[in-house]
Structure formats: C-alpha cells, structure tokens
Amino acid sequence: MVDSAVQQETTLDTIxxxxxxxxxxxxxxxxxxxxxxxxxxxxxxxxxxxxxxxLLDDGYLTRFGPLFNIxxxxxxxxxxxxxxxxxxxEEVNEIVNGFSEVAxxxxxxxxxxxxxxxxxxxxxxxxxxxERLHQATGIKPYPFPKLQEFYIGLRFEA
Amino acid sequence: MSHVLDSxxxxxxxxxxxxLPLVAKPYQALADTLGINEDEVLSRMERMQxxxxxxxxxxxxxxxxxxxxxxxxxxxxIPDEEVSRLGPQVGALDxxxxxxxxxxxxxxxxxxxxxxxxxxxEEEVNEKVEGVKALLGEHCRDFRLLNSTRILxxxxxxxxxxxxxxxx
Numbered sequence: 473m474v475d476s477a478v479q480q481e482t483t484l485d486t487i488x489x490x491x492x493x494x495x496x497x498x499x500x501x502x503x504x505x506x507x508x509x510x511x512x513x514x515x516x517x518x519x520x521x522x523x524x525x526x527l528l529d530d531g532y533l534t535r536f537g538p539l540f541n542i543x544x545x546x547x548x549x550x551x552x553x554x555x556x557x558x559x560x561x562e563e564v565n566e567i568v569n570g571f572s573e574v575a576x577x578x579x580x581x582x583x584x585x586x587x588x589x590x591x592x593x594x595x596x597x598x599x600x601x602x603e604r605l606h607q608a609t610g611i612k613p614y615p616f617p618k619l620q621e622f623y624i625g626l627r628f629e630a
Numbered sequence: 631m632s633h634v635l636d637s638x639x640x641x642x643x644x645x646x647x648x649x650l651p652l653v654a655k656p657y658q659a660l661a662d663t664l665g666i667n668e669d670e671v672l673s674r675m676e677r678m679q680x681x682x683x684x685x686x687x688x689x690x691x692x693x694x695x696x697x698x699x700x701x702x703x704x705x706x707x708i709p710d711e712e713v714s715r716l717g718p719q720v721g722a723l724d725x726x727x728x729x730x731x732x733x734x735x736x737x738x739x740x741x742x743x744x745x746x747x748x749x750x751x752e753e754e755v756n757e758k759v760e761g762v763k764a765l766l767g768e769h770c771r772d773f774r775l776l777n778s779t780r781i782l783x784x785x786x787x788x789x790x791x792x793x794x795x796x797x798x
Binding site: 491492495496497498499501502503504505506507517518521524525527528530531532533534535536537538539540541542543544545546551553565568569572573574575576577578579580581582583584586587588591593614616617618619620621622623630 | 777
C-alpha cells in the first residue's frame with residue numbers, strides 16, 4: 473500500500489478536526505461509544521460513524537480502534553533497515569510489505585533507505601522473520617532493537 | 631512485566647486489530663462474534679488498557695495528510711555512558727514523539743540515540759533539530775537527519791489467528 477500523491481484532496485471541516493484532535497486516545501469503552509462522542513460534538517451517533525468511515529476512506533486516518541502493545545504480552549517490536557538498490561526498490565518493497573509481521577515501513581533518505589518495524593510474538597519469531605526476509609529479498613536486514621525507551625507521546629493536531 | 635493472554639483476550643485482539651466495528655454497539659458486535667456478553671468485552675478491554683496491552687483506543691491520523699510533511703528520524707552518536715542521562719532529556723522535549731537507544735552497526739551505522747521529530751515545514755523541523763543538538767551539546771559526536779520520503783506501509787500489529795482456518 474503505497475501512499476499516492478495523486479489522491480484526491482478533500483478537506484476537513486471543524487467537526488472532523490475536533491474528532492481527530494479529541495479522540496486520538498480515550499475513545500469511550502461504553503456500550504454506546506458513538507452516541508457519547510456524538511453528544512460531545514453535537515452530532516448524531518450515525519454521523520459519528522459516517523465521519524470516521526469517511527476519514528478512513530479518504531486516508532486521513534490509517535486506523536481506528538484499539539492500539540496494542542505487543543511488548544506487554546511477550547512480543548517485541550524491532551526496527552529494521554535495509555540497503556535496497558534503487559532499481560529493485562518497488563520489487564523489494566512488495567516482498568517486505570507482504571510479511572504480515574511488518575507493521576510499518578518507510579522509505580528514508582540514507583544508504584539504508586528502507587526502514588520497517590517488525591511486530592513479533594517472541595525473539596525467536598523475530599529471528600526467523602529476519603532470516604526469511606533476508607532469503608526472500610537477498611538483502612541483509614539490520615535489526616535495531618531498542619535498548620532503552622525514553623518517551624512515546626505521539627499526537628498530531630489536525 | 632509481561633502478561634500472558636488468555637484465549638479470549640487473544641481473540642479480542644485478533645478481532646479488533648484491524649479496527650473497532652463501525653456499528654452503533656461495537657462492543658456488543660464483538661461479543662456476538664466471540665459468543666460472550668457485552669459486559670465481558672468491556673471489562674476485558676478495560677483490563678487490557680490498565681495493563682498497557684492496549685496502549686490507547688482512538689483515531690490514528692495519517693500525519694502526512696494533516697500537513698506534517700517533515701517526519702525526521704534524527705539519529706545521534708553520543709558516548710554510550712551518556713545515553714542513560716541524555717536520552718530521557720531528549721525524550722522530554724515536547725516535540726520529540728519517540729526516543730530510543732538502539733545498537734550501532736559499525737562501520738555502516740554509528741548512531742545510538744534515535745529521536746523522531748515531526749513538523750509542517752522545513753523551518754519548523756530545523757528549529758526542533760537545533761533544540762536537540764543544543765541539548766546534547768559537546769556529547770554529540772555526529773548526527774544524521776533521515777526524512778521519510780514515503781510511507782510504504784502502515785497497518786500496525788497483525789497477529790496471526792490461532793486455531794481455525796488460517797489463510798495468512
């Protein structure tokens with residue numbers, strides 16, 4: 473799934489922005505969460521559902537729902553980088569993205585030009601996936617497991 | 631620190647990792663799928679959130695679409711013995727979204743401190759990078775700024791389903 477620059481641009485209205493700004497976390501664990509959110513924003517339950525669906529369809533959101541931390545149940549995330557020859561970039565990208573363990577993947581400006589995150593349920597599975605990636609692409613993956621985590625506080629203003 | 635999931639928690643993760651159902655009563659819908667009641671879905675999700683298994687529940691913006699075109703992975707070579715002291719200070723800067731110590735891969739890669747910096751303009755991110763540089767001061771031996779030129783994939787966690795037919 474490559475982000476396309478020719479995507480049709482739509483715009484966000486005030487309520488869309490409020491939804492995005494207020495609910496990057498803390499979406500209610502309640503039998504009628506869309507109703508609760510609608511009450512706060514002054515719109516109907518149905519409209520909350522429609523707006524979230526549209527924001528997903530238009531690419532303003534990549535996901536909606538619970539975000540899990542695999543490291544709290546025995547797994548691990550591993551940042552990994554590869555030096556991909558430019559003439560093989562699209563081909564290798566397809567192979568790498570085809571692995572369900574690849575959670576995110578970014579092209580970056582460096583000799584190591586492909587950076588992705590593996591989400592695996594154990595170190596053993598991580599090692600196996602790294603080996604399979606190496607075999608499938610013919611390119612050595614360099615793992616950058618975190619040794620210390622200093623802060624995670626990701627929030628974007630719409 | 632790590633928790634063991636029981637099979638119902640695991641199934642809840644499998645059923646929601648692609649998203650919360652966009653229907654009026656999403657937790658009831660999940661309960662129907664799993665053959666349990668809505669209260670149990672809610673209390674299990676609450677417990678997973680308390681334990682940090684669920685980091686958060688909400689909307690995950692595509693930051694490029696919100697105008698954050700400059701998403702730099704800034705990487706710094708600082709003495710190993712300074713990382714534990716300086717890392718938390720870099721992480722505490724309000725414009726650094728994640729910060730980690732990671733291993734070097736010499737000679738290819740000499741950087742051991744990673745800090746993600748986001749901004750809507752080049753000027754804005756440059757200013758932020760200067761802030762990190764100033765904080766590290768004389769301990770910064772070298773650094774690189776790796777802008778991301780393209781998102782190639784952003785799906786998040788995908789556990790393989792256990793039991794039943796698994797086409798993954």
